[in-house]
Amino acid sequence: MLNNYLHTNTKAAPLAVFRFLFGWLMLASTLRFWFNGWIKSIYIAPKWFFTYYGFEFVKPLGNLTYLLFFIIGVTSVAIALGYYYKYAIVIFFLSFTYVELIDKTTYLNHYYFVSLVSFVLIFLPANVTFSIDARKSTVSKSEVPRWTIDVLKLLIAIVYVYAGVAKLNSDWLLEALPLKIWLINKTHFPVIGTLFQYEWSAYAFSWLGMLYDLTIPFFLMYKPTRRFAFIAVVIFHMLTYMLFQIGIFPFVMTLAVFVYFSPAFHEKLIHVVSSKIKLLNVAKSSVFEFSAKAKRIIYPILGCFVIFQLVFPWRYLCYPGELFWTEEGYRFSWRVMLIEKMGTAVFTIKDPIDGKSFNIRNADFLTPFQIKQMATQPDFILQYAHMLRDHYKKEGVKNPEVYVESYVTLNRRLSKQFIDPKTNLANEKDSFAPKKWILPFNGTIKGL
């Protein structure tokens, strides 16, 4: 059965349109970063960066970051046009992912999604039609294996369904948190703003959001409901775009779901666009086929990739304690807008030789954005403690001990102490093992 499936072909148009939209959107995102001055403020200005565990070799690039963004911009255009696509997508994936790995302070689910999509696109024949590459007759193909489009649909479905599953918890459904405290600041919002002063509107949005996430991929897959589903996608994402500061995410998802539309729809789209942009060649016939060698490489890679995507978000089950509190296993799991968390962390450096100690000013080392992220996430706190340890070692303190007095509030619960203030963080090692120095969460959040 699997073999049959892998040999089924379909029109290449949806894949090509996906590539086309993805490229332009990435260009827009790059320009947005550039013109907002974020390249400097996020990747150049900070003194210290929070690397991901296992990716410590990723170093900030200083002013070369601009070059990297330039490369991302150029390859985005090349991807959109399908011009030297194979090279463009590889370079894009590496450059984009490198940027993301520089500092986890800026971690956002949709950037992770972009990295994943661009990784998968490396293996897909997205340039066989509606591209400059397709002007070569050897490249030009009108059909591709069906799985090359289905894998993208699956990826999008995972994002939605997992985001929906993550909402199946008592804070979101029974307390309407954190939407309850976010929406009240939006009472000036046109037309519906006035509703936000009532508690029930937060419940309505929480439940609708949960149902939307859990079901939308299926309504998109099913032809009779597809058109309505798409309208819902547009309304949902435009609302979130206008209500919350979530950047390009709404556009990423809105454009991504085009891939669920029928080949006929995409062919019409291609027809309209390619009649305007003559550069892009539309393949008339012939079927793309992976070589036997390519299959031997691609099938296992993408197979493992899909399994990884399905399993990895559940890793939090391996940790004791409340996920929203410890955040062990929180990232890379499509948990979006689930928690309103605020923390303060005051670090003390103690010199064991004379027993003297002093507090440090976080602003001396971190940006306000880094401080905010650091204060609520234990892995940041540990990393920062290590950076401080190393810094004061250089300053001449022999074996500096690092302690933190930190408090966190989570979804309207009174702040409570977050990290064991008696633990010398200088001696704690980072790892995937549960962090024993995170103090327990006193509340209960039921659900998945």
Next chain:
Amino acid sequence: MKKVFVFLLSVSFIVACSDSEPGVGGSTEIAFDRAGLLKSLVNNHFISDFEDFAAETETVKNLTNTFTATPTQENLVTLRAAWVKAYKVFQTVAPYDFGKASDISFYFNLNAHPLNVDETKTNILKPAFVAKDLQISTNQDAQGLPAMDYLINGLATSDEDIVAFYTGADAEDYKEYLTAVATRMDTLTDEVLANFKSEAFNSEFTSNTSAAKTGAVNVFVDRFIVYFERRLRSSKIGIPAGEMDRDKRPNQIEAVFMPEISRELALDALENTREIYEGVTTDEVSLSSILVLRGRQDLDTRIKNEFTASREAILNLNENLQLQATTDAAKMLQVRSVLQKLVVSLKNDLISELALEVITADNDSD
């Protein structure tokens, strides 16, 4: 499946299109009265506090003139009493760091401590010194209440010897500097008061009910918390006790040349922040009343208890904080920890409950 979907869609449309009047829905209100809070702040705090302080700086200025015209011990004592009063009342205006106050660095021009004594001495004896020089930013820590502290308390140990500076060989230099410092304090205060009383500030501030970082409530709460954390917790208590250094820094207290009033100044500052939080009249829209309306009695009670605990903790210290830091800095650091609890409640819980965007980087979130 389709039916479910159509249902969901129509619910979204109903949600999207209804435009009911407030109150009609009959459910709990969770918004908060930004405009009301801003009006209370302006009417019950900014203007009245600044009017009180302007009266004190005026008195200080006049008594300075009296003293420089007739430098007697008696006039010095009268001036000193006025200065103490002014320093106490200054605590009530210190947190208002926005509008004109922020533009002209009001706080730092009036209360940068520790005083740069060397710079102050140099200025005094510099032949070319003119009052306008105090406007230079490097002179920020050579003026204001701390400079007056030096000029009327710190020149010598006895009043007789202090007065001698104003009658001796360099008397004109000392008089000139004291007058310049007192006059500038009064001028700056009047400038801020005029701004806070102006129609322009009033309407702009109280109508700026935006929830953005630039919204007046956001700016106010941000400044208020920064004041509490840096000026009250650290500058007055923590830093002299050695919070930020390997060693204690007793000379960094406020009013270092008259250290017996330093604890009182800290208490006045704390009392003022409590008044801002709770409000001074029963019908005032305050941060406290907002929390209660939103069903956060738990947080409101906690904050009120922490204010009480902070006051008791400070009262437990020696009234001379310099002496306290010198003899038992650890006790002072414990007080700092009590104040830190309040910082946490304000910075974490209050900001989180009101979903206030403050001092955070301009970026996306998810």
